[in-house]
Amino acid sequence: MAEITLDNIAHCYLTTPKKESDYALRLIDNIWEDGGAYALLGPSGCGKTTLLNIISGLLTPSKGRVLFDGKDVTALPPEKRNIAQVFQFPVLYDTMTVFNNLAFPLKNRGFNKEDINKRVLDVAEILDLTDCLNKKAAGLSADAKQKISLGRGLVRKDVAAILFDEPLTVIDPQLKWQLRGKLKEVHEQLKLTFIYVTHDQMEALTFADKVIVMYEGAIVQIGTPQELFENPSHKFVGYFIGSPGMNFLPCTLNGNKAMINNIGIELDDRTAALGEKSTGTLELGIRPLYLEVHPEEVENSFPTQVKSIEDLGSYKIITADLSGNTLRAILPEGKDIFSENAWLRFPKSWIRLFANDRLLTHQG
Numbered sequence: 001m002a003e004i005t006l007d008n009i010a011h012c013y014l015t016t017p018k019k020e021s022d023y024a025l026r027l028i029d030n031i032w033e034d035g036g037a038y039a040l041l042g043p044s045g046c047g048k049t050t051l052l053n054i055i056s057g058l059l060t061p062s063k064g065r066v067l068f069d070g071k072d073v074t075a076l077p078p079e080k081r082n083i084a085q086v087f088q089f090p091v092l093y094d095t096m097t098v099f100n101n102l103a104f105p106l107k108n109r110g111f112n113k114e115d116i117n118k119r120v121l122d123v124a125e126i127l128d129l130t131d132c133l134n135k136k137a138a139g140l141s142a143d144a145k146q147k148i149s150l151g152r153g154l155v156r157k158d159v160a161a162i163l164f165d166e167p168l169t170v171i172d173p174q175l176k177w178q179l180r181g182k183l184k185e186v187h188e189q190l191k192l193t194f195i196y197v198t199h200d201q202m203e204a205l206t207f208a209d210k211v212i213v214m215y216e217g218a219i220v221q222i223g224t225p226q227e228l229f230e231n232p233s234h235k236f237v238g239y240f241i242g243s244p245g246m247n248f249l250p251c252t253l254n255g256n257k258a259m260i261n262n263i264g265i266e267l268d269d270r271t272a273a274l275g276e277k278s279t280g281t282l283e284l285g286i287r288p289l290y291l292e293v294h295p296e297e298v299e300n301s302f303p304t305q306v307k308s309i310e311d312l313g314s315y316k317i318i319t320a321d322l323s324g325n326t327l328r329a330i331l332p333e334g335k336d337i338f339s340e341n342a343w344l345r346f347p348k349s350w351i352r353l354f355a356n357d358r359l360l361t362h363q364g
């Protein structure tokens, strides 16, 4: 297990970069804790695989250093970094039995027979592979093959980290849930450093203790699922996490009110003070889960026109218009809206202010 330090890392695939956008990774300066379960989450092309390959040693960064437990490994190839990797598609030996595939990484490193047997049986049990240990990998389904790949990653306890690059892509949706749960269990048992790349927020939020959100070659926030949901540090995190994403309304400040055209939404003193100090372009953000929709007027509510209602079984998504802005709200089970005319209420404790796309906080 290792603490991983990314010391001012940047990477460009071009030999002569001319502008910032030529960099696949712009500037990453972070320490990831020993034994943490991290998910690297972001849209296609944001640099997740580039960063993972820099950590594994498949790629040398254009700038900066990678340290494992304080030791500079930037120039070391993957085989000298003592890491395990699980890729999107199964990597295994088709002609070997499942047992021998799982045992291979241990045999290769000279573990004794007894230790190998014990470890292979443990991992096979975790991944429900016990019944097929004596079968050749060739005849197995894509799911089973990917489970073997996962097993080959998990079989060594002595690794600095296990890197997973979208490992559940080929797995059937039902089994995905199970395997994600298994990975979490394994992490809790072994406390190895897990780094899991995905563009699927559900996968990231259910797997990781800390989610690292990437956008355009940079890390925009590292936080627990709750921190990302309640206090997204950047508008991108607000959009990307949560379904539907956070609502944003351009606003100006008038005393304790955020003005959306001629509508004044009351803020708590703390939030208003943050807005007052800021010089940037202001926006009010609120999660659809916290925006209240009422069939009748309630205190501090604003009339709105409901444009659509999507019924998703256990809840509904309301799309409504407020002074020319489209907003989404989640209506919990048991509540309903029967007419186009409804009232929106913005609970003060869930209102966030953003300036130039960044969350305003007291930490600065």
Ligand code: ATP
Pocket: 013, 024, 042, 043, 044, 045, 046, 047, 048, 049, 050, 051, 199
């Ligand atoms: P995805 O989820 O689609 O795999 P990603 O977040 O992993 O995307 P990367 O694959 O790291 O993103 O790509 C980051 C940027 O670097 C993209 O603009 C991509 O086109 C570019 N890129 C990636 N690999 C190479 C390469 N070998 N040569 C040139 N450009 C590359």
